[in-house]
Amino acid sequence: MYSLLKVVFLLVTMTVAHNSEDFCNIDNKSCGPDISNDKYVFYDVNPPEGFNLRRDVYMRFAIMLAEAHKVGKNDNWRLVLPPWKNLYHWKTKSSRSPAVPWGHFFNINSLKSFAPVVELHEVFDKTEGKSLKIDRVYVLQNFADAFENGDFTDKWEISRGCSYGGFWGYNNVTSNVIECVNFQGKISKLWELIALHPSDRYVMFAHAEIPLHDTYGTKTFWDCRRSMKFNENLVTRAEDFISKYLNCDTKICNNYASVHWRRQDFARYRKNDVPSIKGTAKQIHKQIKQFNSYINTVFIATDADMTSLRQLELELTQLGYLVYYFKPSTADLDKYKDGGIAIIDQIICSHAAYFIGTHESTFTFRIQEEREILGHESRTTFNRLCPDKGRCEKPSKWTIVH
Structure with a gap:
């Protein structure tokens, strides 16, 4: 009788467990490792660096962790996405207010499909008292002579003479130890630094723009880049503009050309690389007519002041073009x-x-x-504006690898 009761008890227990959200079996894809053993890599980038360079720095770290997980190494480490705060090129008041999470700009689920990433607020949610003490901050610095003895080699050494007081402006983030490291080479060598102190659970790298891609332009690179899908709200707003003003409802449009016309710092400090306003209009006209003489609509993306943009618009209008640019409303900026x-x-x-x-x-x-x-043809993509006079180097072509 006792044996029979024991069997019934086990069957009931298994049934309850099976119906419980906590039950996990090999076919349940929601099952995962015990997060109590998770460790976290944090990073920060030199403050003057812009939004688009920071996106590339993210890729270096994401690939570093994804590749380690792929071969079963360091698979309890997670990459913490540093919040976006007070970037140098962000001028509007709403953009210089509290830190903005990655989910505001990107599809987080898509990022997580490639690499084990978490938002900073997810880490705070698991932290007692909503405060965080990072075990060790490695402040990366360039070697004084990158080509010592004529060779550029991957290397690092613990050094002195650095400090760090960043933590993205948060007062509730501190650190136990700050170490200076002269570093050059591929980002995967950061694992060697992490391995120096196996008990560290929270490790941070400041000046994370210094380590380089292990490999650039590979399938893994492009798999990571494809995972960086934009937030759907941004995609919808852009596609609405394309449909309303540029009369296109397909992914690859055939009725307008686009131009990124970088001004401001480039016009001041790279005068040998950028054309005048009149020269810009002439080049746009020449390239479009060589490509497709039927296109008479141009979209301009630029950081130019409104006076310069109006001047370019007038030049292009006189050449027979309809000119458009996205002028955000106050609501858009907010x-x-x-x-x-x-x-x-x-x-x-x-x-x-x-x-x-x-x-x-x-x-x-x-x-x-x-x-x-x-999926555009490369000849429609890798084109550039040249200076009015002098040499014009052709742009490098980094084509996709499937």
């Missing part, structure tokens, strides 16, 4: 912020039949990547 407005510009440029960019601009690079993902 909702999407400067980073979101930049993404909307990039989406509109990425759908165009033909694109002309600015040489060595990360904003242009991101548009070129989007166009590769959409």
Whole structure:
């Protein structure tokens, strides 16, 4: 009798467990590792660096963790997405207010499909008292001589003479230890630093723009880049503009050209790389007519002041073009912020039949990547504005790998 009761008890227990949300079996894809053992990699970027360079720094770290997980190493580490706060190029008041999470600009589920990433607020939610003490901050610095003995080699060494007081402006984030590290080379070498102190659970890298991609332009690179899908609200706003003003409802449009016209700092400090306003209009006209003489609509994405933009618009209008640009309303700026407005510009440029960019601009690079993902022919994407006179180096072509 006792044995029979024991069997019944076990059957009931198993039935209850099976119906419980806590029950996990091999077929349940929601099951995962015990998060109590999770460790976290944090990073920060030199404050003057812009939005689009920071997106590339994210990719370096995301690939670093994804590749480690793929081979079963360091698979309890998670990458913490640093909040967006007070970037140098963000001028509007709403963009310089409290830190903005990545989900405001990107599809977080898509990011997580490639790499084990978490938002900072997710870490706070698991932290007692909503305060966070990072075990160790490595402040990365460049070696004084990157090509010592004529060779650029991957290396690092613990050094001195640095400080860090960032933590994205949060007063409830501190650290136990700050260490200075001279570093050069591939980002995967950061695992060597992490391995120095196995008991550390929270490790941070400041000046994270210093480590380089392990490999650039590989399938893994493009898998990561494809996972960086934009927040659906931004996509919808951009596509509504394309439909309403540019008369296109397809992913690859054939009736307008787009231009990224970088001004401000480029016009001041890179005068040998950028054309005058009149020269810009002439080049746009020449390139479009060589590509497709029937296109007479141009979308301009630019950081130029309104006076310069109006001058370019007048030049292009006199050449027979309809000129459009996304002029955000106050509501747009409050909702999407400067980073979101930049993404909307990039989406509109990425759908165009033909694109002309600015040489060595990360904003242009991101548009070129989007166009590769959409499937444009490379000849319609890797084009640039040249100086009015002198040498004009052709842009590099980083084509997609499937």
